Amino acid sequence: MHIEIGARTDLGRVRKNNEDCYLIDSSLQLFVLSDGMGGQAHGEVASNMAVQTVLTHCRQGENSRTTPIFGESRPDVSERTNRLASAIHLANRKVFDTAASNPEQKGMGATIVAAWIDAQRLSLAHVGDSRAYLLRAGSMDQLTADHSLVAEKVRVGILTPQEADASELQSVLTRAVGTNGAVEVDTDEQALLMGDFLLLCSDGLTRMVTDPEIASTLLTSATAQESADRLIDLANENGGADNVTVIVLRVIEKSSSMFDRFKIWKRYSG
Amino acid sequence: MSRLVLKFETAMLKEVPLGTRPVTIGRAPDNDIQIDNLAVSNYHARVYVEAGSLVVEDLNSLNGSFLNDIRVERAMLKDGDAILIGKHEILVDQANDAAHTLDALRKAPVPRVNETMILDTHERRKLLNAAVAAGERSQLSPERHRIPTLLVARGNTDQKEYRIASKLTVIGKSKMATVRLGGWFTPEVAAQINKHEDGYYLGRDDRLPKINGVSITGLTKLNDGDVIDVGRVRLSFLYRE
Numbered sequence: 001m002h003i004e005i006g007a008r009t010d011l012g013r014v015r016k017n018n019e020d021c022y023l024i025d026s027s028l029q030l031f032v033l034s035d036g037m038g039g040q041a042h043g044e045v046a047s048n049m050a051v052q053t054v055l056t057h058c059r060q061g062e063n064s065r066t067t068p069i070f071g072e073s074r075p076d077v078s079e080r081t082n083r084l085a086s087a088i089h090l091a092n093r094k095v096f097d098t099a100a101s102n103p104e105q106k107g108m109g110a111t112i113v114a115a116w117i118d119a120q121r122l123s124l125a126h127v128g129d130s131r132a133y134l135l136r137a138g139s140m141d142q143l144t145a146d147h148s149l150v151a152e153k154v155r156v157g158i159l160t161p162q163e164a165d166a167s168e169l170q171s172v173l174t175r176a177v178g179t180n181g182a183v184e185v186d187t188d189e190q191a192l193l194m195g196d197f198l199l200l201c202s203d204g205l206t207r208m209v210t211d212p213e214i215a216s217t218l219l220t221s222a223t224a225q226e227s228a229d230r231l232i233d234l235a236n237e238n239g240g241a242d243n244v245t246v247i248v249l250r251v252i253e254k255s256s257s258m259f260d261r262f263k264i265w266k267r268y269s270g
Numbered sequence: 271m272s273r274l275v276l277k278f279e280t281a282m283l284k285e286v287p288l289g290t291r292p293v294t295i296g297r298a299p300d301n302d303i304q305i306d307n308l309a310v311s312n313y314h315a316r317v318y319v320e321a322g323s324l325v326v327e328d329l330n331s332l333n334g335s336f337l338n339d340i341r342v343e344r345a346m347l348k349d350g351d352a353i354l355i356g357k358h359e360i361l362v363d364q365a366n367d368a369a370h371t372l373d374a375l376r377k378a379p380v381p382r383v384n385e386t387m388i389l390d391t392h393e394r395r396k397l398l399n400a401a402v403a404a405g406e407r408s409q410l411s412p413e414r415h416r417i418p419t420l421l422v423a424r425g426n427t428d429q430k431e432y433r434i435a436s437k438l439t440v441i442g443k444s445k446m447a448t449v450r451l452g453g454w455f456t457p458e459v460a461a462q463i464n465k466h467e468d469g470y471y472l473g474r475d476d477r478l479p480k481i482n483g484v485s486i487t488g489l490t491k492l493n494d495g496d497v498i499d500v501g502r503v504r505l506s507f508l509y510r511e
Contacts, residue, residue: 188464
């Protein structure tokens with residue numbers, strides 16, 4: 001099983017700077033995306049710090065088993081998933097402490113969504129309203145629950161999903177990285193299958209592009225990178241009101257399968 | 271005071287207090303709970319009080335009324351029960367605090383914002399947490415203290431019985447599978463079970479598993495006693511004390 005990767009971030013058409021950030025470690029199969037918030041480009045500081053911390057901590061965890069776990073360790077998920085959650089707890093602490101010691105950065109924070117793939121197991125962890133979607137057998141599902149005021153209202157039953165989409169308060173978060181000393185991290189695990197698409201994205205995409213448009217773009221692009229480029233273009237064509245970032249992952253056959261090797265043999269044997 | 275709450279998926283649409291008068295449910299506009307859906311009959315069902323107990327009665331509807339997934343003509347209701355009519359759920363809520371907290375949340379002042387901001391007010395968070403907890407309380411989850419288990423009825427598996435303790439349970443040949451299957455042609459992941467907040471769901475996979483003899487088309491919730499067929503392997507899903 002091989003993971004084909006595509007990713008892109010864009011300023012959008014309205015904002016003056018890009019406070020979104022993403023990092024990929026393809027050998028570790030770790031993918032992290034963050035959307036920063038806080039005036040005067042402090043969002044950029046927060047999101048950068050968040051993704052760097054997650055990557056570093058996860059790498060450390062791989063190199064040394066004795067690397068401590070931050071936050072509680074859950075018994076119902078794998079070590080990898082716990083490590084990912086721990087990384088986000090650490091990132092939260094770092095951003096929070098930085099903001100606390102720097103009065104002008106007060107209130108800065110970021111969302112984060114991270115995916116870590118180990119053979120067929122997908123470990124997912126997130127805080128905020130950046131999302132992970134799974135497209136399988138032509139059907140797309142949002143894997144993460146948004147930590148936003150409107151989403152919480154829908155879950156409790158005060159708003160319908162349609163009212164939530166029309167709400168002016170969509171960008172009010174109930175959880176973020178760095179705005180509080182401690183944060184609750186949501187985790188999930190899925191077994192990946194051949195042909196699956198995994199999409200990580202900031203809300204700059206989902207505010208501008210509908211789910212069916214996203215699904216059809218993923219299904220009709222030749223490569224994961226083409227999907228990523230087309231999704232960004234779509235977001236900008238539809239207004240580009242916010243920074244937009246996507247990471248597209250596609251589960252495909254191993255790049256040199258038995259059949260490919262046979263074709264090469266055939267070619268060289270005249 | 272008791273009330274009925276009309277829900278569609280995660281959205282609460284309407285709540286109706288239960289007094290002495292029966293509450294009617296159906297597609298026609300003169301019902302107390304009107305559900306505008308073709309799967310719902312004009313006068314589909316009603317809920318009334320009889321000798322101190324709440325009763326739901328199906329009014330000879332075309333598609334039937336279901337109480338906790340069992341089709342009923344007339345049945346007694348208790349707190350937390352869910353009546354399924356078409357695709358809408360009607361929850362029985364007899365807990366008093368739920369209404370009060372949700373009212374408080376509705377009345378809470380709402381900020382006007384353009385930029386992303388974090389909801390920081392301690393009060394609001396407290397209210398939200400209480401409302402979420404109250405919402406959870408009126409959900410149906412009697413299996414909370416029972417252990418989900420898979421019993422092998424037939425097939426080539428490494429154990430006869432499996433406890434489901436994880437968020438992700440894989441059935442297949444993979445090394446990370448909980449239910450390890452044998453066989454040359456067995457896929458790495460033949461089926462998977464995901465734990466969600468409200469129960470366990472069997473996912474679409476290579477082998478198009480069946481629940482109670484019916485092939486599933488999407489993520490399907492598992493109920494106590496369901497029989498799962500994955501290829502030649504047959505498993506029983508149940509909650510054990």
